Each structure stands twice: as structure tokens, then as C-alpha cells.
Amino acid sequence: EIVLTQSPGTLSLSPGERATLSCRASQSVRSRYLAWYQQKPGQAPRLLIYGASSRATGIPDRFSGSGSGTEFTLTISRLEPEDLAVYYCQQYGSSLTFGGGTKVEIK
């Protein structure tokens, strides 16, 4: 099983700042089959990124994904108050597993 480790556990930033979220895999993720989700309190997860760097439909361009192999990053270029959420990475190249999440707090 591929274990995904997300860091940091919590990120506290001010509006307008850049947020960098990390997802590290215990083995190489095949074909860059990695996705990112945003989950706001009390809501279902929302797909942000698939294929490591492709934005899902309707996702603002301030969200971007990068990486390959075992190291992946989600970047929010200019944080907005509504970005308060937990962000999860998911690999689907070998079965399917989720990371433990990064909570983004807005100062």
C-alpha cells in the first residue's frame, strides 16, 4: 500500500499570502496519478487537481499542482478567506489511498 504523508499538519496564513502544501508518497506514484481535494467544514470533498497538475472544472487558477514520483505540491498562490479548509492528496496509481490532510487556517 502506498502511504501518503502530508505536511504541514496545519498552515496558518493571511489573505493574499502563498500557501504551499506537501504530499510525500512511500513509493513512486505511477503515471502521476495524484489528486488534491478541498474539504470545507460540514461539506463533501471537492476535487481541485487530478493527474498531479490538471485543474478540475471550475477551479480557480490560483490553485495549482506539481510534482512527480514521490513528491507532490499543491500551491494556492493568493490565499482568500474562503480557502479555509482541509486539503487531502490521493493517489490512484496503485489501489487508492488518501493522505492525512493539511488544515489551512486564515489569520
Next chain:
Amino acid sequence: QVQLQESGPGLVKPSETLFLTCAVSGYSISSGNYWGWIRQPPGKGLEWIGSVDQSGSTYYNPSLKSRVTISVDSSKNQFSLKLTSVTAADTAVYYCARDGRYCSGGCCYSDYWGQGTLVTVSS
């Protein structure tokens, strides 16, 4: 607009079987996607349960495989989850979701999600 809606009992007794159904609207379940179940224990992270396609082909989380059955009913445009021998550890919000297209087989990202339904296992 693709919409998914979970339904089923909110309370299940230990050792019994959990049944949930996901009704899909705005999209045909026979259009070639896989359809999956994911759960989230209160205050914790996400766990993939498994997926099914229109033909009934399934992929399951190895850790749950012995207790899980996912099936599809194309005539009703819905799919279902059965989880046997439940314990308190199965208490969670259960989500159904549509899998995307750019992946391999039945393990894929999910691009549309239901709102989720809380299932509590307790006597």
C-alpha cells in the same frame, strides 16, 4: 448537472450489515465511469471503500474486501454498498462519488460527490 444522493439507515447494530444506496441524477450510470464509496470517521480523514462500473466490475480496498460488496442497478441509475459484520470502527460519514475518466481501471479520482450520510454503529 450530475447529482448523487446517499440513502440508508443512520443507525446499525454491531455485527449487523450496513446497506446504503446512491441515486444518480443528471448523468447515466451506464456512461462508462466507475462509481465509488468513500467514508470518513468523525473528525478523521478519508478512506476509500471501493468502486463499481456499469457491468458490475469491482475494485475494493484490500483492508475491507472481505466485508464489502458494491453493486450497480443501471435500470434505476443507482449503485449500492453492503458492509457486513460492522463494529463501532465503521461509524463514519459515507460518501458516494463518480470517478473521473483519466485514470486506469477502477481506481480513480472522484469528480462528483454526494453530500454524505452519517452511519452510526451502536446497540
